[in-house]
Amino acid sequence: MAHTAEIDAKEAWSGGQSPFRLSYGKMFMWFFLVSDALTFGGLLVSYGFIRHKYAEVWPKAEHVFTHFPFVEQHIPLAYVGLMTFILIMSSVTMVLAVEAGHRMDKKGVILWMFWTIVGGAAFVGSQAWEWYHFIVGTDAGALRNVWDPATGAYVKQIWHGANMITNEYGVPQFANYFFFITGFHGTHVFSGVVLNLVIFLNVIKGTYERRGHYEMVEKVGLYWHFVDLVWVFVFTFFYLL
Amino acid sequence: MSDFHDHYPNYEVMSNHDEEHGKKARRTLWNVFWVMLAITIFELVVGFMAPSKGWSGTWWLKTLFISLTVVKAAAIVLWFMHLGHEKKVFKYTILMPYIVFMFYLIFIVLTEGTYSGKGGRLAKIDPIFVEQQKALANGHHGGGEAGEHHEAAGEEAHH
Numbered sequence: 001m002a003h004t005a006e007i008d009a010k011e012a013w014s015g016g017q018s019p020f021r022l023s024y025g026k027m028f029m030w031f032f033l034v035s036d037a038l039t040f041g042g043l044l045v046s047y048g049f050i051r052h053k054y055a056e057v058w059p060k061a062e063h064v065f066t067h068f069p070f071v072e073q074h075i076p077l078a079y080v081g082l083m084t085f086i087l088i089m090s091s092v093t094m095v096l097a098v099e100a101g102h103r104m105d106k107k108g109v110i111l112w113m114f115w116t117i118v119g120g121a122a123f124v125g126s127q128a129w130e131w132y133h134f135i136v137g138t139d140a141g142a143l144r145n146v147w148d149p150a151t152g153a154y155v156k157q158i159w160h161g162a163n164m165i166t167n168e169y170g171v172p173q174f175a176n177y178f179f180f181i182t183g184f185h186g187t188h189v190f191s192g193v194v195l196n197l198v199i200f201l202n203v204i205k206g207t208y209e210r211r212g213h214y215e216m217v218e219k220v221g222l223y224w225h226f227v228d229l230v231w232v233f234v235f236t237f238f239y240l241l
Numbered sequence: 242m243s244d245f246h247d248h249y250p251n252y253e254v255m256s257n258h259d260e261e262h263g264k265k266a267r268r269t270l271w272n273v274f275w276v277m278l279a280i281t282i283f284e285l286v287v288g289f290m291a292p293s294k295g296w297s298g299t300w301w302l303k304t305l306f307i308s309l310t311v312v313k314a315a316a317i318v319l320w321f322m323h324l325g326h327e328k329k330v331f332k333y334t335i336l337m338p339y340i341v342f343m344f345y346l347i348f349i350v351l352t353e354g355t356y357s358g359k360g361g362r363l364a365k366i367d368p369i370f371v372e373q374q375k376a377l378a379n380g381h382h383g384g385g386e387a388g389e390h391h392e393a394a395g396e397e398a399h400h
Contacts, residue, residue, distance in 0.1 A: 020331040030335050037339060045346050053357045057366060057374045062292055081285045088281065092274045095321045099266050102258040145367045156369070171366055225321045229314055236310040240288045241303055 029219050033226045036188075040230050043184065044237055047177045059170030061239045067133045080239045083126045084231065087189075090119025091228040094196075098221045101214025106203065109217060113200045116224065120193040127186045134178065137161025142168035178238065185230055192227045195220045273320045280309050 012019040020027060051058050066074035093115040100108025137160035144159040146166050159168050167175040199220045208214045258266065284306060291297045319325035324332055363371055 020328055020334070022327065022331060027331075030331075034335055034339055038342060041339075041343050042346065045343075045350055049350050049354050049357065052354055054363075054366070057363065057371060060292070060297065062288070062297075077285050077288050081281070084281055085278070088274065088277055091317065091321055092270065095270050096267065099258075099263060099270065102266075103260065103263045142373065143369050145369055166367075170370070222322055225317055228321075229317045232310055232313045232317065236284075236306050240284055240306045 023215065025215065025219055026222070029222050033222065036226065037230070040181075040184070040233070043181050044233060047181060047237060050173050050177065054171045054173060057171050059174055061241075064134070064169045065130070065239060067130075069129065077239060079126070079130065080235060083123060083130070084235050086119050086123050086126065087228050087231050090116045090123065091225055093119060094221045094224045098214070098218050101208070101217045104209070104214070106206070106209055109203050109208075109214060110200070113196060113203060113217070117193060117196050117200060120189055120196060120224070124186060124189050124193065127182065127189070131179075131182075134175075135161050135163070137168050144168065181234060182238070185227070185234055188227050188230065192220075192224050195223060270320065273316050277313055277316055280313055284309055 018024070018027070062076035065080055066076045068075045068079045093112045097109050097112035097116060100112055139160075141158040141160040143156065144166055145154040146157050146159055147153075148155045159166055161168060162175040162178075164176055164179065165172060169175065199216050202208060203214070203217065208216060287296070287302070287305070291302060296302045324335065
């Protein structure tokens with residue numbers, strides 16, 4: 001950063017110092033995030049591939065995700081819009097916590113990290129709600145050939161909701177990808193909330209005040225923003241397109 | 242700290258800011274947030290209107306959504322994750338491998354993906370469901386609300 005003198009490239013790579021002018025902790029958090037981003041990238045590309053393969057029988061998101069809490073009417077996209085808002089908002093509070101840490105403002109870090117954790121927990125809860133409605137399905141349901149293991153044959157019946165084999169919305173792959181990608185993302189959000197909570201308690205205890213810097217807040221912040229970053233893509237490919 | 246680490250960057254010196262710097266940083270962050278919020282609301286409004294206007298699945302809508310997503314992603318990485326403030330060599334170390342691999346993967350899917358369409362693609366799909374999709378194109382839908390689906394289904398029939 002601007003605070004340290006510029007070193008020439010030859011000297012920077014001669015050893016004994018970080019040529020990136022970064023601590024190893026932050027650098028390896030970035031490397032981890034790149035590998036994690038490749039995993040999500042691979043998942044989303046394969047989602048696109050399967051969706052293209054079954055294009056004409058792939059359900060439209062605005063027909064599937066129409067529920068909103070306490071509202072009887074079906075409002076497509078509203079709930080996922082709210083979830084997106086919560087996650088972007090918690091990303092902002094996280095970066096404000098990092099910024100407060102740069103000024104050694106312990107109270108500011110506590111305040112903003114608290115709201116980040118609240119936002120993260122709200123998002124995980126919203127996702128649980130979304131999954132619940134996806135699994136339970138609509139009252140009307142849809143007619144399906146359902147495999148009956150007892151008789152070893154397909155039985156024609158009205159099917160409500162979704163599991164990994166049958167769902168009322170569309171091809172089985174639709175539910176499989178929904179469960180896998182939003183589930184994988186939700187797991188990341190959950191672990192992000194846990195990490196944030198650990199660091200939050202350390203901040204309250206004054207660990208980083210004594211250490212002289214709040215770099216740990218910045219590291220969990222990187223992870224938290226990554227979770228938001230992935231959601232931006234999941235939101236587009238699952239709900240908008 | 243061992244001797245080896247003595248020349249490592251000193252986080253306190255590098256990253257501790259004064260109040261003046263903090264004010265400026267906060268203003269930037271909030272501006273980024275408002276832009277991202279505006280983009281998201283715009284996406285939702287367009288996504289909400291798409292079925293009735295017959296925009297669903299058009300190439301320009303897909304391009305629009307994907308470009309806006311990339312804009313949002315760039316905002317998160319550059320400002321929220323502060324990659325914009327890191328050294329140039331580090332930016333490329335992070336971004337280049339990812340961009341190269343993802344473009345490669347997308348290229349492979351786009352060029353080889355059509356292969357998957359051959360040989361009875363829908364053979365293993367529940368025939369009832371395939372029938373329902375055909376019925377949907379003719380203005381019927383299995384479950385849920387009616388009005389909007391008719392319009393969406395009507396669109397479907399045009400393709």
